[in-house]
Structures are given as structure tokens and as C-alpha cells.
Amino acid sequence: MSDQKKDCDCDRRGLLLATTVAGGAAVAAAAVPFVASLAPSERAKAIGAPVVADISKLAPGEKMVVKWRGKPVWILRRTPEMLASLETVKEKLSDPDSEKSSQPDYTKNPTRAVNKEYLVAVGICTHLGCSPSDKFKTGSDEGMATDWAGGFLCPCHGSIFDLAGRVFKGQPAPTNLEIPPHVYDDPANPAMVTIGIDSTDSKGA
């Protein structure tokens, strides 16, 4: 080894090293546009535009689904019994006051709603992104526990949510269902709800 070291042309060795470093930097720089091309395209970003839903025909206890940013958004018109259940299940919830969960500030309240009659929530489980199924009937009629007060069940890993999209304790889902930004044309007597904006004069969230 020592012989080789003596024979080494150190100027050329330095040149070789510099070339390698420069070449490596060039390869790393060339990778940038390729990695960047994997990000959502301008078209995919544009699909995030707000959607308007007509909720005038929604009967109490009925749910409708609209598509916003490729995700299902639920609009559930809650009956007085359904709203009452939100208080009774509170003890069993993992985040009853939605401290850790994602929602606009104006829905960080006990019913997680602007107009407490209507739940507007992103129907995607916060665990691994499945869409939970409706389990609105109380009791064990739909295969739930006997003290079930109505809510949602995720078919993938069994997370259960109450009728405000709040997750129960000991479930795989870490947080409550997300509430999207939304605004009513008239909160007292709503006919239309726009999902994706915080107020009527904003351009979209």
C-alpha cells in the first residue's frame, strides 16, 4: 500500500475527486425535475375548487354525499334524538372537545357544526383513509353494541364515530373526522351550503 501511495500522482487524484464531486452534484441536480414531476399537477390542484350542495330537500335523519377535492363530504341532517345522543356518548369519546382534531374554528363546538342540525364532515377515516359506513339505527340492529347510540363504523379497521364524527376511545383512528370549511347562504334556514370556503366573500380555502 505504501508503494502505491508514493506512486500516486496527487494532482490527478485531486482532479479525480473534484470531478466525482461535481458529477455527483450534477446528478443530484438532474434528479430535482424528476422528483418535482411527482407532485400534484396544476390540474390536480385546480380540482380543489369549492362545491355547492343543495340541502333544501334533505329530510331529518337523511345523509347526502358530495365530492370535494376527490373526497366524499357528508351532509347529515340530524334529528333532535340524534343531537341528544351527542351528549350521552361524550364520556366514551377519545377527543370529545375536538382539541386534537382538524376543523375550522367556527365548528369547534359540541355539535361540530355551524348550524347544529347539519353535520358537514369529510367522510374519510382519519386512520387509513377508508370511508366509514352509516350506522344510524340505535342498539344492536345493525350489528353494533347494544348501547350503540348511532354513528359511523369504518369497515376497514373498525373505528367507530358518533353523529358529530367524533371518534370513540380505544379505536385505531387517532382523531375525529375532519370538518371541511363550509358556509351556508343563510345559516338559520339553509338551502345551499358551499364546501371549501370559510365565508361568502373568500375565494376558497
Next chain:
Amino acid sequence: MAANSSFPKYQSDGTLLGNALEWFDARFPLTSLWKAHLSEYYAPKNFNFWYFFGSMAIVVLIIQFVTGIFLVMHYQPNANLTPSGLPIAFESVEYIMREVPGGWFIRYMHSTGASFFFIVVYLHMFRGMLYGSYRKPRELIWIFGVLIFLCLMAIAFMGYLLPWGQMSYWGAQVILSFFSAIPVVGEDISTLIRGDYVVAGATLNRFFALHVCAVPLALLGLVVAHILALHEVGSNNPDGVEIKKFKDEKGIPLDGVPFHPQYTIGHDLPANVIMLIFFFAVIFFWPEGGGYFLEYNNFLPADPMTTPAHLAPVWYFTAFYSMLRAMTWNFFWIDAKIWGVISMFAGVLILAFLPWLDRSPAKSIRYRGPIFKVLLAFFVVSFAMLCYLGTKGTEYHFFGYTPTEGFNPLNILLSGSFHTKFWTFYYFLFFLTMPYWSKIDKCKPVPERVTFK
């Protein structure tokens, strides 16, 4: 075609064919490759049926390549909707099944081939565990093999998205959500992988590119490396002894036979004919494999608004899916979801460490002691249980048992989620405690040469 006098080792026998061969050999290592890897590659003479599965994997690989190329001629990776409201990708698979002449046959060969690939690869891997084929000096062969297995899993997962059915869509949605479990950067990484905020057309197109081009190239390279490494050190055998220890005066192992024609024609050819009989029986009479090879929900087009009521991966992923679901506690302030992802990947990667975990003096199960035999038997049970439980929901109980109120040991003993946790624990314990028990196990004396009747 003048004989080339400057290359004496390629001397032609004077015939036209001989001259042609000499011309080639002077320019390309044709004869030497043939000899090194086939006619003068000496394999132990005592191979048994466990040694069929490597060659079967090559046959299935060829089937997947050929059928895949023909499917690409008709398939369209496009998530947009046709005027009748079906996604184009889904519609193009139905088009292949119904309107392309023989398309159903090519498609079923490809979908059945995926399941067969995993069947033969699982058996091939188990053979390695039985006879200690991963032990020194074959560690690299084994590691290349684990990488091949990872590539296979990637290629199967991406291929499953392409029909753009309900299971394709929601399976991908769940698996890709795991990346969002990574702290801080997780959400950005999963958006970068999907190319959108949910699984969408962009995801389909990039999975198509990876499934038909990038991963097959990597797979092919790894298969070549796997075989080159094998031919460098020579094959192991059911006795786990080195045949290169005893050679005749020409340097040929006394217990070796030329791979070609002894094993190619005499061993692998009939075995593959039998495998192909089963393969085509499935294609003609049982193409959906009872919902395990092709899941029934995948005959419904992808609907981003509703998740199917029962979501389970294809059978070959269910063992690792169970390991993922086994983690339901938050340890060390780290979310259970992340532990699930870690245990799923660890379940595959721990195999790569097998050459160093095993400290037994004997390689082959024939000479290994009772501890290994018992623990390996339970290892098989654990893998089978994890496979089975991965196909079931989280609320599953054995024998249709319904949990009773109050304390009842049956509530736990028959619970699927308890067994998922228990057997996942066993799976990892088997590997992690191996350095200890493999050393103290009472092995029988290993013979000097292979035993062969």
C-alpha cells in the same frame, strides 16, 4: 469461416456448425457461459422436490412477462370516465376480457400467474429455511432473494391498482395512507407518491409505469444476481453439506451432477409440466380462485365515495397485513399506526438477517435438533394463522363465536385480534431468539458427503 488459429481453446471440429461456433466463441463467451451455468455447473445429486420451486419461479416469471406485454397492448391506464360513466381503465380490462380475441385467457394467465408466483416463492423460501440454504457462504444469494421478494410485493401491489376496481382503489388508499403515518413529513410523502390528495388518475398512471417498466427491470437484474451468486458458490442440498469438499482428479465434485441435462430435463421439466397442469386448471375452471386470486369486489368500478364493506388484501399479502393490524397500542408516545407500518416492513426485512441469526452447527433440518423442529412447526402455524386472519375483519372470532358479556376466557381465546397479536409476537420471537436456541439445540452429526440411495 476459416478456423481461427489464434484462439486454440475455441478449436472447431471442422464442420460448418463447428466453424460458426468458433467464430462466435472468439467474439462472445457463448460456449463458456453455457458450460459455466448449465452443462458444467455441478449441482448436488441429492435434490428432492423442494428444489423444484426455483425453476418454477423462472417459468412463472416468463409467463408474467409475456402475458404482461400482450396486456399492455390493450389496457389503458386512464381514470377518466367513459360517456357511460365507467372509468376507462376498468372498461379496458372488461374490453380485454370480452372483446379482445383470447384476451380473457391472457388476462387470467397474468392474474393467476401473480398468485402462483407467490405460491412458488413462499415454498422456495421455506426450502431455504428447511435446509439452511441461507447459511455461509450463501448469505448474498439469500439477501438478493429477499430483495426479489420485496420487488415482487411492490409489483403485485402496483399491478393490483390497474384494473381500477373497488378493491384496487381502496386497497391502494389504505396502504398509501401508511406513509402519512411518518412523523412530520408523512403527509407530503404520501401526496408525492399519489401525485394527488387522494388516490387518483395520477396515481394510476405512475403505478402503471412502475408496474410495467421500472420494477420488472429491477426484478430481472436481481434474478440474474441471485443466480450468478448461486453459481459462484454452488447449490446447497437437503443434507446441508458442501459437495465441493470432495472432488475427482478433474476438479468435479464427486457428489455433483451436471445441471444440464440431469436437472433441467430430468427434474425441472416434468415438475414444471405438473405445475402448468395445475396452473391451467385454475385458469379454465377456477380463475377467481374462490375470491382469493381475484376479489369479487374488484369487479365493481372504483368509487372514491364508498368503501366496500369488507376490505382485505389479496391472500399473499395477508400475513404482513395481519402484522400491521396487530399493533394497536401507542408505545413510547409513537402512534400505533407507525408501529403497524414498522412491524409490516420488519416482518419482511427480518428475513434478510437470517444468515446471522442462525448459529446452529448443522444447516439442514435432517441433522438439526428438536428445538428447531418444534419452533419451525409453530412458525409455519404462525404464518398460516396470520395469512388466514388477514383475510378476516377485525371483529372476527373463530367458529362463528359471539363474545359474551362479562369475563369469559373464550372471548379472548377465540378472538381473531388476540390471535393476530399472539402469532405476530411469535413470528418475531422466532427470529429474535434464534441466536440463542439454535446454538444450544442438540444436533445430530452431519455426514461428510451427501446421502443418496
